[in-house]
Amino acid sequence: MADTSDAPETPKPRRTRTAKAAEPGAPAPARRRTTKAAEQPALVDRGAAWCVVGAGPHGLSALKALLQNGIDADGYERESDVGGNWNYGAENSRVYESTHLISSKPFTQFPDFPMPDSYPDYPSHRQVKEYFGRYADHFGLRRRITFGADVVHAVPVDGGARWDVTVRSGGVETTYRYAGLVVGNGHNWNPKMPEYAGLDEFAGQVIHSADYKGAAVLRGKRVLVVGAGNTGCDVAVESAQNAAHTFHSTRRGYYYNPKFTLGRPSDQVADSLLAMRLPLPVRRALFGTTLKLVVGDITKFGLQKPDHKFFETHPIVNQQLVYYVGHGDITPKRDIDHFDAAGAVFADGSRADVDLVVFCTGYLVTFPFLEHQWLNWQGDHPQLFLQMFTPAYDNLIVSGLIQPDSGQWTLAHWQGILAARVAEALALKPQVAHRFLARANAEAGRRFSAGTEYKESTRHYFEVAHQEYLQALQDAIHELEESA
Structure with a gap:
């Protein structure tokens, strides 16, 4: 359980200031490095650019969405390649030699970048890692990511309008000042x-x-x-x-x-029942009958x-x-x-x-470079609006703090799109962003359970029914687009 006894009191919510939008594709300025003898890291002001932490599926999709929406952005990944948890052999990867997906290919892949037809229904970790590499190459993300870079601290500055992000690379620390911060470094790496x-x-x-x-x-x-x-x-x-x-x-x-029911991946059969809009008791009865037979x-x-x-x-x-x-x-x-x-x-x-x-007792949610109160930590976990937004700062966004009942990367894609829409609104129409994010206090911790009461455990803090959560993300994106 995370210890919050020494955390300072939650500050009064701060709202970001209007920032000028970056020119699409604008190159990042040269990054200065300090000497080891320096007392303070060098400060590089990145203007209206955003910072994305992590190059797993959520970090990659957020970085792509920001760049495609004309928002300059830099990514940081402490390992030497993309993939996050699926980067088998990396220090913080938690997959093992025999790992395969437990959700089938069409319910797991990014909607704008399908997995190859040659992949099986349940790809291996090596195929998943290859897929992420192709995704990063296709959308030109590698040149925007600094690998071997560990984010050691991030702190709001200018009254919460910007973020100072300190990065350690090669034993040298440098601080970059950003308009906003997307945290996409995952929650399945710190063992419980x-x-x-x-x-x-x-x-x-x-x-x-x-x-x-x-x-x-x-x-x-x-x-x-x-x-x-x-x-x-x-x-x-x-x-x-x-x-x-x-x-x-x-x-x-x-x-x-x-994994297979009636000759098909079982999640595809389950989703067919959802598409028929069958009531929850009926779906439970059908699942019970199927399991008794199989x-x-x-x-x-x-x-x-x-x-x-x-x-x-x-x-x-x-x-x-x-x-x-x-x-x-x-x-x-x-x-x-x-x-x-x-x-x-x-x-x-x-x-x-x-x-x-x-x-095999799971993982603790850990964001070691952020203070707990900035993420509305309640007990041993954060409570966020739409599992993404904190009441403390409009320009601090989390992607990936979900545990869906189906594939995850479709949700990662739409979380990235929503993050980009919020970043865009903060830069161009801050009143729209503030009005949308004003709901963060009231709706932090809302569960997307499709009427189901999840068992109380750390394993289910971030459980979401994928169809309800996906609808909530799409509704939020439409709300921002219609208000723009």
Whole structure:
């Protein structure tokens, strides 16, 4: 849980001043660097340009949208290439050797840049990384991105009208002054490690899935996988194929959705039901019938009965876990009560002696270069208008703080478009932007759940029903365009 005890009080909301729009395609000025002996970073004023942090899908789409709307912009990426979390092998990438998409190609790709026809329904991480590279090349984004550049601090200046962004590259820090800031560096990189009694006494190896890269670490061992998200299920299946034995601990029961239903990717079948505007209870009944036919009664395999209805948790897309449970290669276990030197004791009193524990327990939302109050932090997470806009500053925008029930990059595209429309309005018609963003206080934290009550957990803070959220983004874009 993020510690906000030392955070200063939330300042009175500040509104940005009118800035002159940049000429489309205007080159960035030469960037000065300081010497290591300098006390203060050099300051480079970028005028009306905006800063975009991150070159994953959300950073790339935001940078593209800004540039296409005639707004000068610079991107910063701490790794050596584009891709964000999908840049396999990079220090902060969290994908592993066997990672594939869990949403199918047409529901995942950018709407203005389709994936190649040669890609399968569920592309691998290597294909995804290649796709992002092609996207960056096609839209000429690489020349606007500084790679190997870590944003270490960002602070509002001029009464909130602009942002000073300090970047460390090659051990040298430089501060750039921007008209606005788009934060698109993701929220699935800072591992959340659980606390259990006795864990310090455990004599085996403990890792988080953030550091899991492939099956080599599993081979020949007795493995305990903790967590039933998509990563936890993937790692448990991979462990079943390589380890001496696998135990899988979950707090509750879940629905395990197949990747294919009726010969089609299951998310495409689900979206067909949405297009028919079937009521939620009807869709739940249809999903329940389908799972009974395809998977069966999971309690007969020793798996826990779900304590919630369909769509109340983020969907788990894995049709192999039940298969390996049925073959005895995975032993389902309840939540952990405590550890001892040899292994884990579970809530039902059973135990498992293991050599390796893999915690697939998710990630903490972290923006280390921003103060919490600037993002309207409530408890251990920000609460934003449209999951993007803070009540504190009109020219501070977040892209990517979402966990959709379908593919994400279509939403990334439209978040980028909305960010560009707001930046454009701030520069040319600030009264339009201020009127739109004045709703940030009242609507911060609004959930886009399509009538579903999500289970309370950090995993669901940013869960959105993609069809409702997409409509909200489009409505906001139309509102700004009609007011311009």
